Amino acid sequence: MKGKLKWIILAVIILLIAVVTAIIVINELSMQYDIEEIKEYNYFVLTEKSKYGVIDKNGNVIIEPNYIAIQIPNPSKPVFICVSSYNQENKTYETTVFNDSGTQIFTDYEGVQAISISTNIDSSPYEKSVLSYQKDGKYGLITLEGKVVTKPIYDEISSINYKEGTFLVKKDGKAGVINMKGKVIIKNEYETITSDNYYNETTKNKTTGFIVSKKTENGFRYGYIDFRGHTILNTEYTQLKRVTQIPSEKDIYFIAYKEGQAGLLKNKQVILNYEYQEISYYAVDDIFITTRNGKQGVVKKEGQTILHSEYDRILSGGIYLNAIKGDESLMFDLQGNQIQTESISITQTDNPNYYIAIDKNDIYTVVDASGNKIIDDNYSYIGYLPGNYFIVAKEGKNGIINSKGEVVVEIKYTSIFKFNDTNLIQAEMSDTKTIELYNMKIEKVASMNNAVIGEYKASSINPKKYIMLASENNFLYYDENGNKLEAKDVFPNNTLLAKNINNKWVFVDREGNIKVQANYEMITDFNEYGFAGIKDDGKWGVINQNGEVVQEPTYELDWYQPSFLGKYYKVNAWYTEARYSSDEV
Numbered sequence: 001m002k003g004k005l006k007w008i009i010l011a012v013i014i015l016l017i018a019v020v021t022a023i024i025v026i027n028e029l030s031m032q033y034d035i036e037e038i039k040e041y042n043y044f045v046l047t048e049k050s051k052y053g054v055i056d057k058n059g060n061v062i063i064e065p066n067y068i069a070i071q072i073p074n075p076s077k078p079v080f081i082c083v084s085s086y087n088q089e090n091k092t093y094e095t096t097v098f099n100d101s102g103t104q105i106f107t108d109y110e111g112v113q114a115i116s117i118s119t120n121i122d123s124s125p126y127e128k129s130v131l132s133y134q135k136d137g138k139y140g141l142i143t144l145e146g147k148v149v150t151k152p153i154y155d156e157i158s159s160i161n162y163k164e165g166t167f168l169v170k171k172d173g174k175a176g177v178i179n180m181k182g183k184v185i186i187k188n189e190y191e192t193i194t195s196d197n198y199y200n201e202t203t204k205n206k207t208t209g210f211i212v213s214k215k216t217e218n219g220f221r222y223g224y225i226d227f228r229g230h231t232i233l234n235t236e237y238t239q240l241k242r243v244t245q246i247p248s249e250k251d252i253y254f255i256a257y258k259e260g261q262a263g264l265l266k267n268k269q270v271i272l273n274y275e276y277q278e279i280s281y282y283a284v285d286d287i288f289i290t291t292r293n294g295k296q297g298v299v300k301k302e303g304q305t306i307l308h309s310e311y312d313r314i315l316s317g318g319i320y321l322n323a324i325k326g327d328e329s330l331m332f333d334l335q336g337n338q339i340q341t342e343s344i345s346i347t348q349t350d351n352p353n354y355y356i357a358i359d360k361n362d363i364y365t366v367v368d369a370s371g372n373k374i375i376d377d378n379y380s381y382i383g384y385l386p387g388n389y390f391i392v393a394k395e396g397k398n399g400i401i402n403s404k405g406e407v408v409v410e411i412k413y414t415s416i417f418k419f420n421d422t423n424l425i426q427a428e429m430s431d432t433k434t435i436e437l438y439n440m441k442i443e444k445v446a447s448m449n450n451a452v453i454g455e456y457k458a459s460s461i462n463p464k465k466y467i468m469l470a471s472e473n474n475f476l477y478y479d480e481n482g483n484k485l486e487a488k489d490v491f492p493n494n495t496l497l498a499k500n501i502n503n504k505w506v507f508v509d510r511e512g513n514i515k516v517q518a519n520y521e522m523i524t525d526f527n528e529y530g531f532a533g534i535k536d537d538g539k540w541g542v543i544n545q546n547g548e549v550v551q552e553p554t555y556e557l558d559w560y561q562p563s564f565l566g567k568y569y570k571v572n573a574w575y576t577e578a579r580y581s582s583d584e585v
Contacts, residue, residue, distance in 0.1 A: 059566015071114035073126040109133040185229040196242040245283040271303040282316040318347025349384035422480040445482035
C-alpha cells in the first residue's frame with residue numbers, strides 16, 4: 001500500500017510539473033508577437049475635392065472619393081475603412097469597411113476603426129495587424145481577417161507611444177495594457193500608463209517597458225513594469241524616468257524622485273540615495289552629473305564619486321570634465337584627476353590620433369593624445385571626417401582641411417556635412433541653392449544649382465540604394481560612394497529609361513534607342529509601379545511603361561521629380577501616409 005501511495009504521489013508531482021510547464025509555455029507564447037513589416041504597397045488613399053477614396057498600385061480606383069476620411073491600416077491588404085460622418089454627441093465616427101471588390105466586410109461588427117499610431121518608427125500611421133470595434137459602448141480588437149482578439153469589454157483602446165503591437169486599455173476608469181494577441185500585460189489598476197521610450201536596433205520596441213501611476217492622498221505616485229508585465233518598482237515615486245541611453249534589458253537604470261529629491265536606481269537597487277536636486281546622464285562619458293544644494297558633482301553609473309558636489313557648474317567635455325567654481329575653470333579626467341590645459345572640452349574622434357579641443361573663447365583646435373596642437377587656426381568649429389580630414393568653420397563659412405591644416409575644399413559654403421548613411425559629403429551654398437558632393441577622398445563628384453537631394457532605399461525596382469541630385473531641368477544618379485550611375489544601373493528591370501538629348505528629354509530602351517520621342521521639357525524615370533512623369537509647357541502628365549500617355553500634361557506641380565500612380569500624382573502629407581490626387585493645382 002505504501003509503495004502504491006508513493007507512485008501516486010510521484011505521478012501527481014509529475015502531472016503538476018507538466019501543468020506548470022505548459023502554463024509557462026502558453027504564457028510565453030502569448031507574450032510573443034511579430035510586428036508586420038510592409039514589403040509591398042498595393043493600396044493608397046485618393047483625395048479629390050476634399051473627399052477621400054482608394055486607388056491600387058496600378059492607378060485603378062477601388063473606392064470612389066466620396067468619404068470624409070479613409071483609413072488603410074495595412075497598405076498590403078485590401079481592408080479599407082471609410083468614414084462617412086462624425087457624431088458630435090457621442091464623439092464616434094460612422095464607418096463602413098470594404099475590400100478591393102467593393103464588397104462590405106466586417107458586417108458583424110460595429111464602429112470598426114484603425115488604431116492610430118502617432119509615434120511609429122516607420123511610415124505607417126496605424127496598427128497594421130488589428131482593428132478596434134465597438135458594441136454597446138465598449139471596445140474590443142479584431143484582426144484584419146475578422147477574427148476576434150478580445151471581446152468588447154473595454155471603455156477605451158488606444159496605441160502606446162513607441163510600442164507598436166501593444167495597447168492602452170481602460171476599464172472602469174483604470175488603465176491597463178494588452179498586446180495584439182489579447183494577452184493582458186498589465187491589469188486595469190493604474191491611473192496612467194506610458195512607455196519608457198526605450199528602443200534599440202536589435203529588439204526594437206519589444207523590450208520597451210512601462211511607467212505606471214496610482215493616485216494617492218498626496219498626489220500621483222509612479223512605478224515601473226517591464227515588458228513582460230513584471231513589477232520592478234512599486235508606485236512610490238513622485239517622478240520616475242528610465243535612462244534609455246544605457247542599452248540593457250537586464251540592468252535598467254532609473255532616475256527616481258521621492259518627495260522632490262532625486263536618486264539613482266539600477267533595477268531595484270539604490271545606487272544614489274534620494275538627496276539630489278537633479279541627476280542627468282551623459283552618454284558620451286557614461287557618467288551622471290548630480291546637483292545637490294545648488295552644487296554639481298560627477299558619479300559613475302556604479303555609484304563611485306568622480307567629483308564631489310562642490311562646483312557651480314560641470315560640463316561634460318569628451319575625455320575631460322570642465323568644472324567651474326567661482327572664477328576658476330578647472331579640468332579633470334574621467335577618474336577625477338586634475339589636468340592642466342587651456343581647453344574646456346577635449347573630445348576623442350574616431351581616429352585615436354586626433355582630439356577636438358575647445359577653449360574658453362569657443363575656439364576649436366585639433367590636438368594629439370598628449371595635448372599637442374596639430375591644427376590651430378582660429379576656427380569657430382571643427383568636426384572630424386573619416387580619414388585625415390576635418391570640416392571647419394570660420395567667419396560663418398564652412399570648408400574642409402586636412403591634418404596638416406591645408407584647405408582642401410574652399411571655406412565658402414553655407415554648410416558641409418556627411419550625407420546620411422553614405423560615403424558622401426554634401427556642401428551647400430544657400431544663395432544659389434548649389435549642392436556639391438564629395439567622396440571620402442575629398443574629390444568633387446557632383447555639382448548642381450537650384451538643386452535638391454534625396455536618398456532612395458532599395459526596392460523591387462531598384463535593388464540598390466541610390467542618391468538623386470535633381471533640379472528643375474536635370475537629374476543625376478550616384479551610388480553611396482559617389483560613383484555616377486546610369487538609369488539602367490539604377491532600374492535594371494525598366495524597359496524604358498529617361499535620357500537627355502540636346503536639352504530635350506526622351507525615353508530610350510536599354511540599348512539606348514529612342515522609343516518615345518516627344519522632346520519633353522522634363523521627365524522622370526519609371527517608378528516601381530510602372531509610371532513616369534512627363535513635363536511639357538510647364539505642366540506635368542503621366543506615361544506608362546508601354547509608352548502610352550495616361551494623362552496629358554495638365555498638372556502645375558512645383559516638385560522637380562513628382563511621382564504618379566495612373567493619372568494621379570503623389571501628395572506628400574506630414575504625419576500620415578502618402579496620398580494621391582488629380583485635383584488641379
